[in-house]
Amino acid sequence: MKGTNLGEFQEIVMLSILILDENAYGVTIQEEIDRRMGRSISRGALHTALTRLEEKGFISSDYGEPTSERGGRRKRYYEVTNKGLATLQEAKELREGMWDLIPKLT
Amino acid sequence: MKHPDIPSFAYKLFKWFCKDHLYEELEGDLEESFLANKEKYGLKKARRIYTREVLKMIRPTVLNKPKSGPGYQAALISSYVTISLRNLRRQKLFSFINIFSLSVAMSSGLLVIGMISDLLKFDEFHEHKHEIYRVISSATYQSRQLETQASSPLGLGPEIKQQVPNIQVAQLGRRLQGTATANDKKIFVKGIYADEHFFDFFTFDLIKGSKQNGLKDPFSVLLSESFVNKTFEDSNPVGETIDIEGLGTLKVTGIVADPPQFSHLQFEAIVSLSTTSILARQGIIDKSHDQWENLDRYYNYIYIPENQEKTSVIAWLNNNAPTYYKDPDNFKASFELQRINEIVPGPNISDSIGPKMIYLPIIILSVIAAAILLSAIFNYTNLSMARSLRRAREVGVRKLNGASRASIFGQFTVEAIILSLLSLGLGILLFRVLRNGFIEILPRAEEMVSLELTPQLIGWFVLFAIATGLIAGLSPSIFFSRLSSLRALRSGKMLKALSGISFRKSLIVAQFTLSIIFVMAVVITHKQYSYSLNNDMGFNKDNILNLRVQGNDPQILKSELMKLPEVSNVSFSSYIPGVGNWNNLQLVDARNQDSVWVHHIKVDDAFLENMQIELVAGRNFVPGENDVRESTILVNETFVKNFGLGSPSEALGTVFNVEGESVEIVGVIKDIIYANLEEHINSFVIRNTGEYQYANLKIASSDILGTLGSVEQVWDEVDANHRMDAAFMDQQIEDYYEFLVDFMKIFGFIGFLAVSISTLGLLGMAIYSTQTRMKEIGIRKTFGASEGKLIYLLSRGFFKMVLWAILIGTPICYLLFDKVILAQNVYRTQITIVEIGGSIIVLLLLCMVTIITQTWRAARTNPATVLRDE
Incomplete structure (x- = not known):
């Protein structure tokens, strides 16, 4: 796990990208997190998280076609890389393994 | 969108x-x-x-990193520096000319900066420099405003101390000097008087003795460390006595540390101020010395603590002090405060207690240094612009590669600053060579400036060099940064028009104008100087040794001196004529009782013969004639004319009243220049009253040293108490006009700087312009132009500029000297075509050599070598 530690917020961002699938770009990710978490995050904070994830190689991005509703500016679509997916899986397994170790109270 | x-x-x-x-x-x-x-x-x-x-969004991942981050900037500057150094190395000749002329010019700037920084240090050593004030006064005498004085009435100090709370006062006095006899040694001493509050707020150290009591009792004296070392050496002087001429015996109460050099109070001895009232009672000092009407020689220093408003002191000076004048219509004075660290340099006030430096010479020197520096900056600008053709290509390529205007600007600015810093290195060397000469030239400067190279001063120098570089680099930087890459890379033709030929030309003209002015100034000043020495003063000044009488009996002195075979005659006079002195005398016309002020001198009967003064009518004094009471006088021709006495012989026998005695004119002499060349000859009276200050010895021997030796022997026999004080009259007159020599030195130095800088600039331009025209020369030559024609063609432009400079500079200099500087003298030399022409020829010759060496070489080049390389 060394060097690939994942913050909680970063994990949520990656999961949101996975949920959004083909339509994951700044605004939709922001909305998704908003909806799921019930917490409003700024686009700037999201940008920082995305930058960090991209630096780690967990996500990649591509520009789409320009659209008129954005003043002709292109969207930047994000997708989770295989490395990112593996890391998410690892994190999930780690947690589940730990949950399993908790003595059942029932 | x-x-x-x-x-x-x-x-x-x-x-x-x-x-x-x-x-x-x-x-x-x-x-x-x-x-x-x-x-x-x-x-x-x-x-x-x-x-x-x-x-x-304002967060590191989003924020645009400014290009001016520290790392980026450092890289940029180091690239500027590298490229600048490469350029300097590649253009060795231009770099040399620039560095040399800038460093020569800077050295004069450095001298001025050094001087100013020394002067600003004055009195900064006082711990309470912001709280000590001196009372300065201006008197009004019979509704005539007199000069502002540094001194103030002796009575003012105690009164203000009593009436204004929370202040302290120290009183000082000057005119303490004379031969001191201490520990059986005779040595000249200079000092001040001070009261017992001297150590209360001034920062001077007492090495031995008591700060409270050392200056309390009359006839107490504190000696400075260096004076003690010269006299008492290792023995303890405290409790011993010393004699000071005119004061009597004084008791040494302590040793005071030598005052710092940058102090306006300088002393080798401090005598208690209470001594003066006893001296006044003895009649040694004027009895009126402590009257409010006497503003001379005493100084009140007031300490106003920081938390105390100085308005109360000012109010007292404005409102209370004038009430001490009982007859304000006749005499009154007003007083002001002057802070201690603002005395030097300061306004021009008289009766100063120590060295003084007024603003005017500082301003003049600064302006001259700035003019010289500007001249060198012109050179840099000129040469950089001239090289624009070559540099333009570099700039074009840089711009094509994305260099911004700012970075091109930066490149050229850094280049100028580096050059200027290199010049500073050489400039500091020159500064060290020149500084002693500079201190010598400036009158009294050795007391006031040391021009020592302190780290602080070097800091100022570096700032100065950077500022110089910035100014020098400004116009090339602007020019090159504005250049568009397209224009820069296209053929040179368009650029030439751009690079401001007329601007460069006018810079060269300005430089040479300055040069011709200074060269002419030196020549004209020299002429006035030799005129001052060789001009006929109306009396003989050669082989006359003037000996100060110092209170001895003239008759004894004369008879002893006459025994010497070297002395052919001895006369006496009340002052030395021709060196700027004169005395006033009130004369009452016996016919109508009108009183008139005239000038006079007191001499004995041998004076006329000794000085070879010509009588136009009447006779000389007869020995013994005026012994009982003054009955006869001699007058000059101007006197006869001013009083309307007709012809000189008609004037004989006219009677006047002098100091209550009626005197008769028995002789009329030719006009002599008794004062100096600056003053008109006034009505002049020669009296014979037996009161003399100087003996005038006519020396018949050519062995000057031997004569001085035997005169000194005679002197020591006659007067054991004083040292002989004698000087040759022609030397005294030469010394009196020494300031003209100083002028000459200053003008000469500046002129040398101006001429060398402008000639170097011209050389650079000549080299550049012949180099760029080599192809043209080659083509002209192949078509049959002669060398002479080519030299003429290439040199013509430069000579035109020099001639313009001469045309502008000559009238400026002529008018300046004829109407302003020489016009201050009544008796003066005339500026003739010789001085003007001579200066012009010198300058022209210099330029000719500079230009023709370059053009001649270009004209002689084989056209094949030039035209082949393409």
Whole structure:
């Protein structure tokens, strides 16, 4: 796990990208997190998280076609890389393994 | 494109700070959210959210890193430096000319900066420098405003101390000097009087003795450390006595540390101020010395503690002090405060207690140094612009590769600053060589400036060099940074027109104008100096040794001196004529009782013969004639004319009243220049009253040293108490006009700087312009132009500039000297074609050598070598 530690917020961002699938770009990710978490995050904070994830190689991005509703500016679509997916899986397994170790109270 | 509803400030702000490569995505997202929010929450809230979002974007991952980050800047500057050094090395000749002329010019600037920085140190050593004030006074005598004086009445100090609370006062006095006899040694001493409050607030150290009591009792004296070392050496002087000429015996009460050099109070001895009242009672000092009407020789220093307003002191000086004058219509004085560290350099006030330096010479020197420096800066500008052709290509390539205007500007500025710093190195060497000469030239400067190279001073020098570099680099930087790459890379033809030929030419003309002015100034000053020495004063000044009588009996002195075979005659006079002295005398016309002020001198009967003064009518004094009471006088021709006495022989026998005695004119002499060349010859009276200050010895021997030796022997026999004080009259007159020599030295030095800088500049231009025209010369030569024609063609332009400079400079200098400087003298030399022509020829010759060596070489080059390389 060394060097690939994942913050909680970063994990949520990656999961949101996975949920959004083909339509994951700044605004939709922001909305998704908003909806799921019930917490409003700024686009700037999201940008920082995305930058960090991209630096780690967990996500990649591509520009789409320009659209008129954005003043002709292109969207930047994000997708989770295989490395990112593996890391998410690892994190999930780690947690589940730990949950399993908790003595059942029932 | 901005959506019209988006708040424009936030939009612009974001655009400004966002990294370029992120902008498209982020602004797109922000705008999309904004539109969604507008649907959901309405315009107002959407705008608010947008602004908030933008502000939250201010984070390291989004912020555009400014190009001027420290690392980037350092890299840029180091690249500037590397390229500058390469350029300097590649252009060795231009670099040399620039560095040499800049360093020569800087050295004069450095001298002035050094001087100013020394002067600003004056009295800064006092711990209470911001709280000590001196009372300065201006008197009004019979409604005539007199000069402002540094001194103030002796009575003022005690009164103000009593009436204004919380202040302290120390009183000082000057005119303490004379031969001191201490420990059986005779040595000249100079000092001040001070009261017992001297150590209360001045920062002077007492090495031995008591600060409270050392200056309390009359006839107490504190000696300075260096004076003690010269006299008492290792023995303890405290409790011993010393004699000071005119004061009597004084008791040594302590040793005071030598005052710092940068102190306006200088002393080898401090005598208690209470001594003066006893001296006044004995008649040694004027009895009126402590009257409020006497503003001379005493100084009141007031200490106003920091928390105390000085307004109460000023109010007392303005309101209370004038009430001490009982007859204000006849005499009154007003008083002001002057802070101790503002005395030197300071305004021009008389009766100063120590060295003084007024602003005017500092300003003049600064202006001259600035003019010289500007001249060298012109050179740099000129040569850089001239090289523009070559440099333009470099600039063009840089610009094509994306260099901004600012970076081109930076490159040329850094280049100028590096050059200027290199010049500073050489300039500091020159400064060290020149500084002693500079101190010698300036009158009294050795007391006031040391020009020592302190780290602080070097700091100032570096700042000065950087400023010089900035100014020198300004116009080349602007020129090159404005250049468009297209223009820069295209053929040189367009550039030439751009590089401001007329501007460069006018700079050269300005330089040579300065040069011709200074060269002429030196020549004219020299002429006035030799005129001053060789001009017929109306009396003989050769082989006359003037000996100060110092209170001895003239008759004894004369009979002893006459025994010497070297002395052929001895006469006496009350002062030495021709060296700027004269005395006033009130004369009452016996016919109509009108009183008139005239000038006079007191001499004995041998004076006329000794000085070879010519009598036009009447006779000389007869020995013994005026012994009982003064009955006869001699007058000069101007006197006869001014009083309307007709012809000289008609004037004989006219009777006047002098100091209550009636005297008769028995002789009329030719006009002599008894004062100096600056003053008109006034009505002049020669009296014979037996009161003399000087013996005038006519020396018949050519062995000057031997004669001085035997005169000194005679002197020591006659007077054992004083040292002989004698000087040859021609030397005294020469010394009196020494200031003209100083002028000559200063003008000469500056002239040398100006001429060498402008000639170097001309050399650079000549080299450059012949080099760029080599091809033209080659072609002309192949078509049959002669060498002479070519030299003429190439040199013509330069000579035109020099001639313009001469045309402008000559009348300026002529008028300056003829109407202003020489016009201060009544008796003066005339500026003739010889001086003007001579200066012009010298300058022209210099230019000719400079230009023709270059053009001649170019004209002789084989055209094949020039035309082949393409």
